[in-house]
Amino acid sequence: MSFRPVLFACAAALALSACRSKEGAGAQGAPSPGPAAAAPSQKVGLVIDVGGRGDHSFNDSALRGLETWAAGKALSANRYTPLPPGALEASLPQELRTLTPPIRAVAVEPVVLSSKAQEDYEPNLQLLVDQGAGLVIATGFMLENATETVARRNPSARFLLIDSTLLDPAGNPIGLPNVRSVVFREEEGSFLAGALAGLVTKGTVGFVGGMEISLVKKFEAGFRAGVATTNPAARVLAAYTGNFDDVAAGKQVGADLLAKGADVLFHAAGSDGVGVIQAVKEARAGGAQAWAIGVDSDQHHLAPDAVLTSMVKRVDLAVYEAARDVAAGRFTAGDTALGLAQKGVGLAEVRAEFPGKAEALAKVEALRQRIVSGGLTIPATLEGLPSFKAQP
Amino acid sequence: MLELLEALLASTLDYAPALVFAALGATLSERAGVVSLHVEGLMRTGAFVAAVAALSLPTPLAVCVGMAAAAAVAGVHALLSLRLRADQVISGMALNLVALSLFSFLLEARFSPTGTPPIAQLSRHGLPALEGVPLLRALNGHTALTWLALALPFALSFLLYRTAWGLRVRAVGEAPAAVATLGVSVAGLRAACVVGGGLLAGLGGAVLSTSTLDRFEQHMPAGLGFMALAAMVFGRWSPLGAFGAAVFFAAGNALRVGLASSAPGVLAVVPQGVLMALPYALTLGVLAVQGGRGQAPAALGQPYDPEHR
Numbered sequence: 001m002s003f004r005p006v007l008f009a010c011a012a013a014l015a016l017s018a019c020r021s022k023e024g025a026g027a028q029g030a031p032s033p034g035p036a037a038a039a040p041s042q043k044v045g046l047v048i049d050v051g052g053r054g055d056h057s058f059n060d061s062a063l064r065g066l067e068t069w070a071a072g073k074a075l076s077a078n079r080y081t082p083l084p085p086g087a088l089e090a091s092l093p094q095e096l097r098t099l100t101p102p103i104r105a106v107a108v109e110p111v112v113l114s115s116k117a118q119e120d121y122e123p124n125l126q127l128l129v130d131q132g133a134g135l136v137i138a139t140g141f142m143l144e145n146a147t148e149t150v151a152r153r154n155p156s157a158r159f160l161l162i163d164s165t166l167l168d169p170a171g172n173p174i175g176l177p178n179v180r181s182v183v184f185r186e187e188e189g190s191f192l193a194g195a196l197a198g199l200v201t202k203g204t205v206g207f208v209g210g211m212e213i214s215l216v217k218k219f220e221a222g223f224r225a226g227v228a229t230t231n232p233a234a235r236v237l238a239a240y241t242g243n244f245d246d247v248a249a250g251k252q253v254g255a256d257l258l259a260k261g262a263d264v265l266f267h268a269a270g271s272d273g274v275g276v277i278q279a280v281k282e283a284r285a286g287g288a289q290a291w292a293i294g295v296d297s298d299q300h301h302l303a304p305d306a307v308l309t310s311m312v313k314r315v316d317l318a319v320y321e322a323a324r325d326v327a328a329g330r331f332t333a334g335d336t337a338l339g340l341a342q343k344g345v346g347l348a349e350v351r352a353e354f355p356g357k358a359e360a361l362a363k364v365e366a367l368r369q370r371i372v373s374g375g376l377t378i379p380a381t382l383e384g385l386p387s388f389k390a391q392p
Numbered sequence: 393m394l395e396l397l398e399a400l401l402a403s404t405l406d407y408a409p410a411l412v413f414a415a416l417g418a419t420l421s422e423r424a425g426v427v428s429l430h431v432e433g434l435m436r437t438g439a440f441v442a443a444v445a446a447l448s449l450p451t452p453l454a455v456c457v458g459m460a461a462a463a464a465v466a467g468v469h470a471l472l473s474l475r476l477r478a479d480q481v482i483s484g485m486a487l488n489l490v491a492l493s494l495f496s497f498l499l500e501a502r503f504s505p506t507g508t509p510p511i512a513q514l515s516r517h518g519l520p521a522l523e524g525v526p527l528l529r530a531l532n533g534h535t536a537l538t539w540l541a542l543a544l545p546f547a548l549s550f551l552l553y554r555t556a557w558g559l560r561v562r563a564v565g566e567a568p569a570a571v572a573t574l575g576v577s578v579a580g581l582r583a584a585c586v587v588g589g590g591l592l593a594g595l596g597g598a599v600l601s602t603s604t605l606d607r608f609e610q611h612m613p614a615g616l617g618f619m620a621l622a623a624m625v626f627g628r629w630s631p632l633g634a635f636g637a638a639v640f641f642a643a644g645n646a647l648r649v650g651l652a653s654s655a656p657g658v659l660a661v662v663p664q665g666v667l668m669a670l671p672y673a674l675t676l677g678v679l680a681v682q683g684g685r686g687q688a689p690a691a692l693g694q695p696y697d698p699e700h701r
Contacts (some may be wrong), residue, residue, distance in 0.1 A: 052610070054504035114505065206653070239652040242664060247507070247609045248600065252403060256649050259399035271506060278605060286516065286533050 042135070044070065044108045044323045045128030049140035050115050051245050055271045057296040058315060062139040062162065063112065064091065064297075065319030070327075072105025080110065093298065095343060096317065103320060106327040108134075121146035129157045135326040137319055138162065141215055151179050158331055160322040162315055163215065165335045173335060181335045182318040182344075186215075187222030187378045188371055189311040189345030190266070193293050194226020195367050196309060196347065197234075197264040199360040200291060201227075204235045206262030208253050208276045210244040210269035218380050219268035219295070219311070225378055225388050230363065232389075237262050241272045250275025258283045258290055264308065266293040273299070280306045291352065298348035310348040314338065341372045394526050396654055400646050401530035408642035409541035410435070410599040410613065414620030415627065415634040416548055417592030421466075422629060423552065424585035425565035425691040429484030430469050431593045432617025433491030438462040438597025440495040443608035444502075446511035446601075455514070455537075455598040462594020463587050465491065470586040474579045477695035488617075499610060507609040514603045535603040537595070544592075545635035552631060561585055565689030568696040578696045596620065622675040628687040641671045 046066050048059045067073050068091050073080040083105075092103060111133060113124040121143045128136045129150065136157060138147045141164035148166050151159050161181040165173040197205045207223050209216040220238055227234050237257050241249040250272030254265055258279055265280055267273035273295055280292040281303045292303065294310030318338065325331040338344020346368075350361060370376040379388045414431050421428040442458025449457065465487060472483040503509065518532025552558035560581060564571045568578045600616070601608045623641055627633025648667040651658050 052505045054506040237653040238656070239649065246611060246614060248604055248612075248614070251605060252407060252646075252649055253652070255406065256399055256403055256646075257653055259402055260395060260653060275605065282513075282516075 041107045041109045042327055043111055043128075043131060043133040044135045044137065044326060045111045045113065045125075045131065045133035046137040046139065046319070047113050047115060047121060047124045047128065047143060049142055049244075050117065051270045052114055053112075055274075056299055056302055057270055057273060057294075058163075058313070059139060061297045061313065061315040062137070062319050065316030066108075066110045066112070066137065066323060069103050069316060069320040070106055070108050070323035071110045073110065093312070094349060095346065096314075106324050108323050108327050118142065122149060125150040125159075126153075129154045134158065135160060135322060135331065137322065139315065139319075140164075147179065148174075148176070151176050154178075158326065158333075160319070162318060175333065175335065177333050180322060180331070180333050182322075183335070183337050184313050184315075184344050185337055185339030185378075185380070186218045186268075186311070186313065186345060187225070187380045188340045189313065189347065190219045190222030190268070191226040191229075191371070191378045192340075192347050192364055192368055193266050193309065193311045194223035194228075195230045195364050196226075196350070196360060197223070197266060197291075197293060198227040198229070198231030199356070199363060200308065200354055201231065201234055201262075201264045202289075203233070204237065204261040204263065206254075206257035206260075206265040207236060207238040208250065208257065208265060208267040208269050208272070209238065209240040210272055211242060212240040214381070216240070216268050217382055219266075221379050221382050221385055223266050224382070224385055226367075228385075228389050229367065235261075241269055244270030244272060246272055247275040247278070251279045254279030254292075255282070258288065263289060264291045264293065266295070266311070268295050268311075270296075274302065277302050277306060291354075294348070300348065300351055305352070308352050308354075309350045312346055312348050314344050314346075317344065339371075340368060396650065398527055398530045400643065400650050401527065402533070403646035403649060404639065404643045405530065405534055405538050406604065407645055408639050409538050410596045410604065410616055411620050411623060411638040411642055412541040412545065412635055413537075413596030413599065414593045414613075414617055415623040415638045416545060416631055417589040417594075417596065418621055418624045419589075419627070419629055419631055419634045420548065420552075420561075420592065421586045421589030422624065422692060423565045423689055424561050424582045425568065425689050425694065425696075426470070426473055426582055426586050427480035427484060427693045428469075428586070428589055428593075429481055429621070430466070430487040430491075431589075431596075431620050432613060432615070433484075433488040434462040434465055434590050434593035435597030435600070435613040435617045435620075436491045436495055437465050438594030439601040439612045440499070440508075440597075440608045441594075442598035443508045443511055443601040447509065451512050451514050451602050454511075455595065455602055458598035458601075459591045459594040462597060463590040466586050466590020466593070467583075469590075470583040473695065474582055474586075477697070480693050480695075495608075496610065499608070505610060507607045508601075510606045511602065513606040537599050537603050541599075545631045548631040562689075565691055568691050568694075569698075572696070572698060578698075582696075593617070593620075619671055622671050625688075626671075626675050626678050628678075629689065644670055 051059050072083050072088055074083050115121055125146055137160045139162045144164040147161045159179045165181045168174050205227055207220050224236050227236055239253045241253050250269055254276035265276055267276040277292045280290050283290045284306050291308040292306050293308050296313045298310045300307045379385050414435055418428045418431045438458040441461035442454050445457040446454035469483055472478040473480040514535040516533050516535055522528050522532050560576055564578055564581050572578050600612050623637035624634045626637035
């Protein structure tokens, strides 16, 4: 679309003030004493990717980790207010309630900056450093370059990069002494989503990806492997929307797959996924039996009837742990990969009802335990699929 | 194969109405001689206002509110370009930018940066008799606006080519001085067409937020207004031509989406980007072939000055 760049450039120019503005009242209001008021509160900055707040997915998961869990605050009318007692505990998913040490608010003060365009990443990260943030969190692989630049420029500031390690131009990982990076074994969680989809479907399942990049293809590879494990006869249709922030495109692609007979759609498409779930909702309203599987956050609330489960990526946990470590003064740099064994990925509670639910869940749980125990390795690339399927 | 065509048809019928209404709106306004680059902004206005109105009103009524809001914005264009004789291209682009920022601002201030809360979508209908017919059953399951988008081009074509009022509209776009000598108000007629075009483009925007989705989403209409202009040019400024071009673009888009899942091999050969650029490339081709002003109304973009000779 030849006109769009012009339009967005103009939009960016006009929205210049908005994109640099602070989202919360972090610095304006008097810092309210947190539950751990003994230690002075540290600022923890977070730059969210262009999908923005309210994507019900990746970004919201990161925000939950920082605002709700680490700071114990809620954002209302652009101001942070302390959470009512019990609200933090209520926001924890089942599998994280038994963690030791438990998730409790720590002495941090959130400062969140939104990115309206990719050009905003670097200035936003630098702005947080300049404001004296004890930790700067970059959510999303798109911020990899900007994080590297700003981290090199400010060796005394500390960074957390989610969803990517720092890479040199040749694509090899590099470590910086002030950057912690967290990546997820999405293929393992997607495998379980695929396994469940294979057990639920009548014959055809669909995958909707966002941008066609290796990160998203990890989801597809895991999903295909899962479907092949529980239902080798099922057909898998896959399509990519080409972006992460066009709900209408997600709906169109979702509707297309549904029209071709897919009855379970798994999406890894950021905000586009809201459109995929919308397509499933409409198909159900039209009498079809169809399900959506959400991604990153538990997306059950978007369409309680239509969402089978969600492949959750515990971005919230990674963000929380880094903020907690900074507050306790024991932040360490380094690269981590979180899989099923580390509870970094997994399936959200299956609240939907379908025939044979108990047996299906038991089968999925058995597969999960095989992966956790190391008995099953899931391919992270589409190229690894044939050799996976060839295994007994 | 049949399943494929059905999916293609259903997807086209879902995607086309917004484009058709906007292209018709642009056509009406340009046939009267007023450049309508502001269609993108009108669609954004219609989409946002309809979605916000639907939070408290029944959705069909909210669609009308969205149309009225877009018509009001078109009224500003009429005021600037007809009464104040401003440059119509500049006025149109300015309105686009205002709509883009204003509704981003209102969205962020009032709701969330990504979109409004969900609203009640327009209801979907279908003829039970079609349910068993292969291919034709793809016509079912759409909102009333899809049917309107199929009928309205013919109505507008009748209005423009078969009524006295339509003759005057076309004349005012070609030779306003001649119309003025007959005692018809050039400015009044043009203003009516600009505002009428605003209603239609606003309807196109409202389709996006009340029928395609169930909310206003931050990027709406994401360049569809410009694609509607391309459809108008490609359709040579006639309602039926614009309709055909809009449906053609929508089908091309549906084909691109459909190919991805049905024939992944094709996209490995032809990159998606090429297919996405196709509507614009075709429009450039048409402009190049017909050369110069071609089929465009002769007085397009020229303010009418009764004193001028």
